Amino acid sequence: MSCRNNIGHILIRLITSLFLLVSSNVNANVMNNPDKVNDKIEAMIVDVGVLATRGVLEAKQRWQPTLIWLQEQIPNSEFRLHPYTLAEMETAVQQQRVDILVTNPGQAVRLGRQYPLSWLATLNSQLGDGTHVIGSALIVRADSHYQHLVDVSGDKIAAVASNAFGGYLTMLLAVQNQGINPTAFFSDVSFLGFPVDAIIYQLRDGYFDAAVVPVCQLESMLEEGLIVESAFRVLNNISPSDFTCAVSTRLYPNWSIAKTTAISATLAKKITRALFALPANHPASIAAHSTGWIPPISQLSVDQLYRDLDIHPLQRPLWQEAVVWIKKNQQWAWVVFLFVLLLSVYHLILEYRFSRSERVLKATLNRLKEKNAMLEHAQRVAIVGELGSSLAHEINQPLTAILNYSQGGLLRIKKGAATTDIVPVLEKIQQQVKRADDIVQRLRTLINKRTVAKSSCDIETLISDTLELVEYDFHQKNITVNRVCLGNTVILNADIVGLQQALLNILNNAADACLMRKLPQSIDNEIKIKSQYTADKLTLTLTDNGVGLTAANAELQNAFFTTKKDGLGLGLAICRDVIDAHHGQFTLTPADPVGCCVTITLPLTHTV
Amino acid sequence: MNKTIEKSFISVPTYVVDDDESVRDSLAFMLDSYDLNVTTYTGGQVFLDNADIMQPGCVILDSRMPELRGQDVHAILSRCHSPLSIIYLTGHGDISMAVHALKSGAVDFFQKPVDGEKLVQAISIAAKKSIQRSEQLKALLSYQSLTDRERAILLLLIKGKRNQQIADDLCIAVRTVEVHRSSLMKKFNAKTIAELVLQYGMVVN
Numbered sequence: 001m002s003c004r005n006n007i008g009h010i011l012i013r014l015i016t017s018l019f020l021l022v023s024s025n026v027n028a029n030v031m032n033n034p035d036k037v038n039d040k041i042e043a044m045i046v047d048v049g050v051l052a053t054r055g056v057l058e059a060k061q062r063w064q065p066t067l068i069w070l071q072e073q074i075p076n077s078e079f080r081l082h083p084y085t086l087a088e089m090e091t092a093v094q095q096q097r098v099d100i101l102v103t104n105p106g107q108a109v110r111l112g113r114q115y116p117l118s119w120l121a122t123l124n125s126q127l128g129d130g131t132h133v134i135g136s137a138l139i140v141r142a143d144s145h146y147q148h149l150v151d152v153s154g155d156k157i158a159a160v161a162s163n164a165f166g167g168y169l170t171m172l173l174a175v176q177n178q179g180i181n182p183t184a185f186f187s188d189v190s191f192l193g194f195p196v197d198a199i200i201y202q203l204r205d206g207y208f209d210a211a212v213v214p215v216c217q218l219e220s221m222l223e224e225g226l227i228v229e230s231a232f233r234v235l236n237n238i239s240p241s242d243f244t245c246a247v248s249t250r251l252y253p254n255w256s257i258a259k260t261t262a263i264s265a266t267l268a269k270k271i272t273r274a275l276f277a278l279p280a281n282h283p284a285s286i287a288a289h290s291t292g293w294i295p296p297i298s299q300l301s302v303d304q305l306y307r308d309l310d311i312h313p314l315q316r317p318l319w320q321e322a323v324v325w326i327k328k329n330q331q332w333a334w335v336v337f338l339f340v341l342l343l344s345v346y347h348l349i350l351e352y353r354f355s356r357s358e359r360v361l362k363a364t365l366n367r368l369k370e371k372n373a374m375l376e377h378a379q380r381v382a383i384v385g386e387l388g389s390s391l392a393h394e395i396n397q398p399l400t401a402i403l404n405y406s407q408g409g410l411l412r413i414k415k416g417a418a419t420t421d422i423v424p425v426l427e428k429i430q431q432q433v434k435r436a437d438d439i440v441q442r443l444r445t446l447i448n449k450r451t452v453a454k455s456s457c458d459i460e461t462l463i464s465d466t467l468e469l470v471e472y473d474f475h476q477k478n479i480t481v482n483r484v485c486l487g488n489t490v491i492l493n494a495d496i497v498g499l500q501q502a503l504l505n506i507l508n509n510a511a512d513a514c515l516m517r518k519l520p521q522s523i524d525n526e527i528k529i530k531s532q533y534t535a536d537k538l539t540l541t542l543t544d545n546g547v548g549l550t551a552a553n554a555e556l557q558n559a560f561f562t563t564k565k566d567g568l569g570l571g572l573a574i575c576r577d578v579i580d581a582h583h584g585q586f587t588l589t590p591a592d593p594v595g596c597c598v599t600i601t602l603p604l605t606h607t608v
Numbered sequence: 609m610n611k612t613i614e615k616s617f618i619s620v621p622t623y624v625v626d627d628d629e630s631v632r633d634s635l636a637f638m639l640d641s642y643d644l645n646v647t648t649y650t651g652g653q654v655f656l657d658n659a660d661i662m663q664p665g666c667v668i669l670d671s672r673m674p675e676l677r678g679q680d681v682h683a684i685l686s687r688c689h690s691p692l693s694i695i696y697l698t699g700h701g702d703i704s705m706a707v708h709a710l711k712s713g714a715v716d717f718f719q720k721p722v723d724g725e726k727l728v729q730a731i732s733i734a735a736k737k738s739i740q741r742s743e744q745l746k747a748l749l750s751y752q753s754l755t756d757r758e759r760a761i762l763l764l765l766i767k768g769k770r771n772q773q774i775a776d777d778l779c780i781a782v783r784t785v786e787v788h789r790s791s792l793m794k795k796f797n798a799k800t801i802a803e804l805v806l807q808y809g810m811v812v813n
Contacts (some may be wrong), residue, residue, distance in 0.1 A: 389700060393672075396699040400720035401634035407724035408638030415641070425637070432630055 007325060009307075015314060016113075016303055044077045044267065049098035051107065051255075052083035053160075053167075055195040059083035063102065065284035073274035074267075085194055086161055093117075099262040100271070104214075105134055105253045106165020109302040113313040117258040119296035120272045123288065124280075125254050127216070128243040131297050132251040135215040136171035138235045149178060149236045149248070152210045155183045158199045159212040161191045165252070165302075166214030167199075173305050174236075174249040193432050199220060204231060216245040252305070253297050254290075257481060315420045366472040373469070384570065387443070394439045398432040405429045457494040459531060459538060460485060470511070479511055479525040487533030490604055497525065498578035505571035506542050512564060513546025513596060523594075538602045545595040549588060615651045620735040621663075624648045625655045625681065626670040626697070631720070635668065635697075642728045652676030661690040664742035666715075666734040668727075671698035671705065682712055691742035693734035697722055747807040750796045761785060765801065766808055 048067060052059035052446060060081060067079040079100075084092060086107060092098045093111050100120075101111070111117055125133040140146045160167025170190070176182045192199050192206070196217050203211040204227065218234065221227045234246035243251070257275065259268050280291035306312035316324070326333045409425040467481060474481065507527065514525040520576075523545055530541040550563060579586040584602040591597040624635050624643045631649040639646045649655035653676050655667070657664040667685075682694050694714040698705075706717040713736040718727060754762065756776075762776045771789065775782040798804040 001750075393700045396720040397628045397631055400699070400722065401628075401630040403721040404634035404638040404724065408634070408641040411638070411641035411724070427632075428634070428637075432634075435630065 011324075012303075012307055012312065012315060021196045021541075046077060046079045046100055046263070046267075047082060047098045048079055048100045048102065049082045049084050049089050049092050050101070050102040051089060052085065053104075053194055053196055054295060055197070056083045058195070062288050065287040066278070067358075069278055069282070069284045070271060070274050073277065074270045077267075082090045086163060087508050093260065093463055096260065096262065098260065100257060100259050102255060102257045104165045104255050105299055106163075106169055106305075108256050108258060109299050110163070110313050111307065112299070116261050118268075119256050119258045120268060120409075121275045121293040122256045122296045123254045123290045124292050124294045126289065126291055127245060128240060128251065130291065131254055131294065133215070133243075133254045134170070134213050134252040135247040135249040135602060136174070137215050138171060138210055138212055138248040139200070139218060139232050139234060139239075140210045141203065141206075142231055144209065144233075146210065146233075146235060149175060150180050150528045154181055154187050155209040156207075157186060157189045157210045157212060158192055158202060158208040159186075159189055160196060160199065160214070161193055162364075164191075164214075167196060168212055169305065169309065170249040170252060173308055194281070197226065200227060200232075204410075210235075215249075215251075217246040219245045226350070229592065250301075252301055253299060256296055256299075257293070268359070346587065369469070370472055374472075391439075391443055394443075395436055398436040398439070401432045402429050405432070438495040453497075454493050455494050457492050457496045457499065458489065459494075459499075459540070460489055462496060463503065463529060463531065464499060466500055466507065469504065470507055474511060474527075477511060477515060477525065479514055481499055482526065482528045484528070484530045488529070490533055490538070492538065492602065492604065494582060494602070495578065498581065502575040502578040503598075505575050509571060510542060510544035510546060510596070510598075513544055513548070516547040517545075517594065533604075535604075537604055541597060542600075543591050543595060543597040544592075545591065548594050549590050549596050565567060609761060614627055619645070620738060621645045621647060621659075621665040622735075623655060623659055623665060623667045623692075625667060625673075625678070627651055627673045628670070630669070636774050638724050639728065639731075642724075646732065652678070652681040656681065656684060661685060661688060661692055662745075664691045664693075664735070664738035666693045666695060666731050666738060668695050668697050668731075671696060671701060679709070679712075682709070682714065686713060689745055691745050693738040693741070695727075695730055695734055697727070701729065741808075744810045744813075747796065747810040750807065751811045753795055754792055758788050758795075761788045762792055762804070762808065766805055772777070 028513065048063075049065045050059050060083065061149050064081055067081055070079050071077055082092070082098065089098075089103060089107060090111065091100065093101065093115050101108075101117070103111075108117075112119070119439070122131060124130045127133050138149065138152065142153070146152055159171070162168060172182050172186065175185045196213050199208075199211045199213055200221060202208055218227075218232060222229050236248040237246045237538065238250070239247045240247060240251070259271070263271070275293040276295075278292045282292075303312065306381065405425050405428050409422050409429075412425075413422060431572060463483070468481075510527050511525075514527075517523075526544045526545050528541070529544075530539075532539045532541070575585050578598055579602070582602050585598060585600045589597045589599065622639060623647060624632055624639070626632050626635070626648075627650060629650075632650070636648050647659070649658065651673055652669075656676075659665075669681060671678040677750075678696060678698065685692055685694065688794055694709075696706075696709050696714055696717045697720060698718075699720045700718065701719055709717050714737045715737060716730040718730070751759075760778060764777060769777070771782055771785045775785045778785070793799075793804065796804055796807050800805060
């Protein structure tokens with residue numbers, strides 16, 4: 001839980017010792033100014049606050065004799081006993097309603113580190129070494145299955161209070177030091193407060209599985225006959241050999257008596273002398289379960305506990321510690337800051353370089369796409385060229401023969417040959433026609449028209465994809481494309497590849513037309529695409545403002561007719577074929593004022 | 609346009625070389641209608657092996673044929689100094705092929721299908737050229753077979769000198785001149801000096 005760095009630890013120690021120095025300094029200062037008024041005339045009233053761990057009555061029984069002793073030893077004094085709970089004690093100190101306090105070391109240290117208290121003496125106990133007698137015992141019912149501390153983890157545990165020293169905090173530290181997760185261990189803890197007796201009773205009656213009580217609580221109650229010994233067990237009993245009580249934790253300093261600033265140095269000296277003078281066998285000592293008083297012993301172990309639990313009153317919250325540390329080590333802070341700054345700058349540089357290479361990549365990708373398109377086109381052209389030339393050559397042979405036969409035949413007729421002589425010539429001609437037909441058939445199977453596969457097709461996506469293909473090229477040619485979509489989009493069952501081919505052909509024709517237009521140059525090249533969905537059909541209109549239609553409609557759609565220098569003249573024929581396969585219509589009309597409008601209608605009935 | 613073909617050229621054979629049967633057959637049929645003497649061959653090698661390529665005639669060559677291409681046949685004929693006239697008749701051809709063919713000495717270049725009239729006109733021209741060429745070749749051969757002495761005498765004869773003058777010029781006996789003269793006339797197959805001069809003229813061109 002506590003992960004203090006060495007610097008923080010040293011800081012704490014520094015400040016603790018500093019504080020002790022200061023408080024003793026204050027003491028010295030006070031001693032230089034003896035308060036004569038309180039000494040002489042009136043009876044001094046001293047309010048003594050005591051921690052009543054076992055209740056008001058028991059507190060009075062325990063401490064009243066000691067106060068009486070003090071009153072006997074110090075003339076003109078009156079010591080008033082005020083039994084408090086932990087909270088009441090703290091409030092009393094804060095409101096300066098007590099002059100002397102007698103409390104356990106836990107609270108003593110807590111209060112001592114927040115308010116100006118000075119210790120006068122420590123109680124000397126009958127047990128152990130006399131001075132270290134405070135701790136916790138983890139008690140369970142004798143018949144329960146618990147054997148070790150860790151067994152109790154998470155079960156119902158009763159404790160005194162979250163800020164009780166012997167009744168919780170020492171146990172908490174012990175659990176932590178054993179490597180058990182304290183939060184898990186005390187996940188089901190209930191704080192029952194004073195009197196501590198009640199906790200034992202509740203454990204006995206089964207309301208809890210285990211109880212954390214101050215050490216010797218159990219033994220005291222046994223002695224007083226309040227409980228049966230055999231009913232309870234103490235877990236993790238690490239009590240030293242000379243210590244008669246069972247204890248589950250290490251032992252901490254005994255209760256102490258402290259004075260506030262309300263007590264003068266003179267009075268303090270008297271009180272202290274009286275306390276030290278109290279004999280070990282005096283009824284007051286016995287009532288207080290002690291053998292008298294000794295000079296105050298070191299509370300360091302308590303400080304350490306609070307530190308280890310991360311709850312020392314003087315410890316700063318983590319962020320404050322960090323700020324102090326940073327202020328102390330400014331140069332490192334600056335180094336870190338500079339480093340972070342440099343990293344950010346580097347990151348920005350990388351981002352810039354990345355975006356630049358991204359742009360270059362995109363440009364390269366576009367060029368590649370362009371080259372790819374060109375290659376495919378060249379390939380197609382080559383194939384068509386090859387097909388064409390082969391066809392031309394093959395067909396030429398029978399055509400030549402037919403011409404020769406017919407010319408020869410005519411000539412012979414003119415020379416007066418008989419009809420019967422001509423018959424074989426005509427038959428030969430027919431044979432040649434058949435031969436030509438065979439060639440055409442062969443070529444037809446060779447060309448092997450693509451099997452049309454229809455599937456679900458979203459025309460809008462198709463148009464977008466096709467536009468993407470020509471995007472770069474159109475951008476180079478300064479052609480803008482405007483799209484409009486009317487009506488509700490419907491998914492068609494269509495030949496996607498074919499339709500895309502047709503669209504590409506039309507778009508390329510439109511682009512070429514725009515480029516061929518000579519004047520006026522001021523018109524921006526524009527292609528408008530409108531897709532209109534009605535109940536029964538889709539009408540796709542592609543309009544360009546190019547050079548327009550220069551040939552008759554019928555001639556246009558013949559194969560191998562082209563107005564372009566390098567054209568094959570097959571584009572429109574392909575379009576026609578594709579649209580026909582969808583039982584649609586394909587028309588070309590002039591656009592106003594210049595250009596051409598291609599209208600494609602596709603039926604939307606699902607019988608297609 | 610119907611031109612009458614002179615009968616004298618019919619005697620010159622016309623050869624059709626094409627690997628396509630129907631083309632061969634139909635061409636033969638058509639040309640026959642013009643009363644031409646046609647022989648067909650299935651390929652270049654067959655033609656070279658079987659036709660008399662040193663006699664005047666006209667060859668109608670296809671370009672694309674298996675084994676020997678038309679151009680190859682043409683080259684062989686040129687190498688052999690054949691008097692035959694070449695006319696290309698091809699199913700596919702381009703400008704460069706045509707130019708190359710004509711530069712190599714072909715008389716004409718046609719693409720299939722060809723108009724019969726035009727082809728026959730070309731054959732007529734080609735036949736004439738072939739006969740001319742043949743005679744030229746003959747004269748050249750004759751000239752090459754002359755001895756030095758005969759050549760010297762020929763030169764003087766062309767100038768119109770008489771035997772005596774030649775004998776004097778060459779410092780030989782008249783009798784010798786007479787012998788050489790008769791020999792060279794025989795070689796040139798010339799009966800008169802005029803014919804000799806004509807033939808010599810062909811050699812010189």
